[in-house]
Amino acid sequence: MAAPTPPLLSLSGVHKSFGAVAALREARLELYPGEAHGLVGENGAGKSTLVRILSGAHAPDAGHLALDGRPVALHGPADARAAGIAVIYQEPTLFPDLSVAENIFMGRQPLRSFRRVDRAAMRARATELFARLGVHLDPDRPARGLSIADQQLVEIAKALSFDARVLVMDEPTAALSGVEVERLFGVARSLRDAGAAVLFISHRFDEVFALCQRITVMRDGQWVSTDPAADLTVDQLVRRMVGREISTLFPRPETAGETSDGDPVLEVSGLTRHGVFEDVSFAVRGGEIVALAGLVGAGRSEVARAVFGVDSYDGGEVRVAGRRLPRGRPEAAIAAGLALVPEDRRQQGLVMDLSVERNVTLVRRWALARLGLLGARSERRFARTWTERLQVRAGALSDDVSTLSGGNQQKAVLAKWLSTDPQVLIVDEPTRGIDVATKAEVHRLLSEQAAGGVAVLMVSSELPEVLGMADRVLVMHEGRLVADIPRHRADEESVMFAATASGEKP
C-alpha cells in the first residue's frame, strides 16, 4: 500500500473484557482503501470480538476507532452501517419469517409516498443485487429453509446494498463450496477495486493468501504482526498464531497413559450426523486422556454430544466396555458409566438457580434417596464430600451456584459428574474462561481420573492444554477426523496444520 494514503479505518489500543475474561487487550488494525486485509488467529484470539466492535454490536472498554482519520464512536449497529461498515457474520443473521428482499433491506427499506415501503423497488433492487452476484434467488421467498450458503449470499447482498466502504467478513466461507467461494471473492475483489477496504477472517490460509494483500495475526486478544502477504509463508503464520511457551500448568507425567495398553473403554465407529460430522471413528482406553482438537465449527462438541446421547446421529455406533449404547439417550449413557462436562456450564452444566449442593447431587439424587425421598442431611453430606475433594470454594453449600466464580462453577460441574464414578469422562472445553490457578486444579483432577483408570476424552480449543494433557490428539477438520497424533509426535504445528488442513508439516 502506498504510504501517503491515510488509512480508511484504524483501530488502536482496543480493550474489551467480558466479566473477568479479557477478550481483547491492545488490539490494533489499519485498513486502507482498495485493500483486502486478512486477519488470522487461533480460536479465542479475539477476532470475532474485534468484528463485533467494528459492527457496533459491542462497545470497546478502551481504545480509538477512526474513519478517514477522524475519530468515531459507534453506539450501535445503525451507527456502523451509517459509517459504511458492513459485516458478514460467521453465523448468518436472517429473519426466517420474512422474505429474502425484506431481509436485505430491513432497517432501510426504499420508501415511496407517505413513507410507505416500496415493495416493487425493494424487489427490483434485490433482483439486481442477485444478478450482480450471479445467482438466482427468489426475492419473495421467505428466508426460512435457505441453505447456509444461500443465507450467506443474502448477507452478502445486504452488504452490497448499501455500498459499504468497509466490508468485514468473519469466516464467511466455512459453509461454502468452491464455486461459491470464488463468487464471493469475485464480489470482494470488485468492491476492493472500487476503493473499499475488505477485512477477511478465515482459518483457510490458501483463501487468505488468494484474496489478501496484507495479513494481520492476533493472539490472546493482542496484535502480533501485520505484514504484506507476499512476505509471509503459511509456516510463519502458524508459528505466529501459536507462538507461546507451553506453560508448566499441566501436571501430566511424560510417561502417563503410554503404559496403559488395556482394552478400549469407549469405542466410536463410523459415527455420522449428516452435514455435521462424517464417519468419525476412534477409541479411548482406560487410563488414557485423548484430546479432540480442531477449529471452532469442526464438529468436536457435536461428536461429544452425540457420543453422550444428547444429540442423535444418523449412522455408526458407540460402545462402552464392549456394550453398544442406544443412540440419543443420555440416561442410558449415564447408566453405562459415561459423564459429560459440557462446553457451556452456565446453560448446560448447571442449574444456575439451584444451590451448590443441589447441583452436585443432581445426577445422584436417586441413589441418595430413601424410599423416593431425598433427605436434606444425606444430600448435604454427599455434597460436602465431593466439594471438599474438588476444593470447590463456596460461601455455603446452600448458596446459589450462580454466586460462585467461573472456576468454582466448573469444579461443581466436575464434582457432579465425578460423583457418578464414571468409566468414561468426556469434558468439553474444561477450562474455558477460568483463571490460571483453577485451570491447574482442573488439569490435576483430570490426570487423577486417568490415573484411576478412567478413559478421558477432552475437547479443547486451547492448544497448550491439548498438548500438555493428552496422550493422543485426535484432530477434526470440517466434520472429519483427519489426524491421530500420539503424544511424542504432537506439537503445536502438527496439530494446527491438521486442523487447518494445510497438509503435512513441512
Place this chain on the structure above:
Amino acid sequence: MTAVAERPGETRVRGRVVVQRFFLARELGIGLALVLLITVTAIVNSRFLSAQSIKDLLLGSTILAILATGQAIVVITRNVDLSVGSVLGLSAFATGSLFVAAPGTPIPVALALGLALGAVAGAVNGLLIAAARVPALVVTLGTLYVFRGIDYTWATGKQINAADMPPGFLRMGTNAVLGVPVLAMFAVVVLVVAGYYMRSFASGRELYAIGSEPAAARLSGIPVGRRVFGAFVLSGALAGLAGVLHAARFGTLDANAGINSELNVVAAVVVGGVAIFGGSGSVYGAALGAMLLTTIDAALPVLGVNPFWQRAAVGALILAAIGLDRVLMARIGAQLRVAGGRKVVKPAADKGRRPRRA
C-alpha cells in the same frame, strides 16, 4: 454472469407459488372453518342466518376483534399483553363516569379519552418491560391485576346504568347502518388501518423482524426497545377504545367489565394463525379468529351442544390451529428447501423454532 444460466427460472416460480399458497392457507383456512361452521349451523337451524342473527354475530365479535388486532401486533413481536381485559374494564368504567360527571361530553371526545387512557396503560406495560427487562408475560400478568385493582377501588359499590349515558352514545352501541352495526364499522376501520400499517410501513415490518429473530433485529439497527414499547402502546390504546365501545354496547357498567377476556383474546390471535413465537401471521387472521370464536359460542347452543363442552370445543380448536400451523411450517420448510435447489448443509437447523428468549 455465466452463472445466471446455472439455474432455470422454474425454481423461482416454484418458490413463489409455495409462498403464496402458504400465506393463503393461513387466513383462508380460518375463513373456510368459519363458513363451514355457519353453513352447518344454518342447516340445523335456518334462523341462524337471519339478518338479526348475523347482526348479533358481528356485534358480538367487534370488541374481541379490536382487542385481537392489538394483541396480534404485540404477539408478532414475540411478546404478549395479558392486561387488555383490565384496560378495557378501566376504560369502560371511566367512560361511564365521564358521562355521569359531564353528561354533555361529545362522543368523539369520549372515544379519544378512552384511547388515551388505554395508551397510558400500554405505556406503563411497555416501560416496565423495557426498563425492568422482565418478560412481557410476567409484566402484563402483574398489570392485569394492578389495573383491575384500580378499577375495583374506583368502582366499588357504584354501578353506572344506561340511564346515566347519553342516548346518542347508546344508539351507537346498538344501531346498524344498512344491516351493519356501527360498532362493527369501528372494528373494520381499526383492522384495515392496522393491517395496512403492519404491511406497508417500515416500522410495521420491523415489528415482524423483531419477532422473527430479535438478535438479528438488533444487528440490523432496529430500535428494538422503542418498537416493542410502541406495540404495547398500540395494544393498550385499542383496549381503551374497546372499553368505550363496551360501555356503548352494554350501557350497564360495574368493575367486572371485560374480566377474564385476555385469554379469549390470545386464543383468537392463535386460532387466527399468528405464531405465538412471533414473526408471522396478520391482524386480519387475528380478527377472523375472533369472529370464529364468537361464532362458535353462538353456534354450539344452536347445534345442541352441551354448554359444558363449549369451552372444550374452543380448546380443541386452539390445539388444532397450532397443530395445523406446525404441519404447514414443516411442509413449507421442506418445499422451500427443494425450491432452493442447493445442498442443505444443516437439515436439522430450522426444523424447530428456537425457544423464546427471556
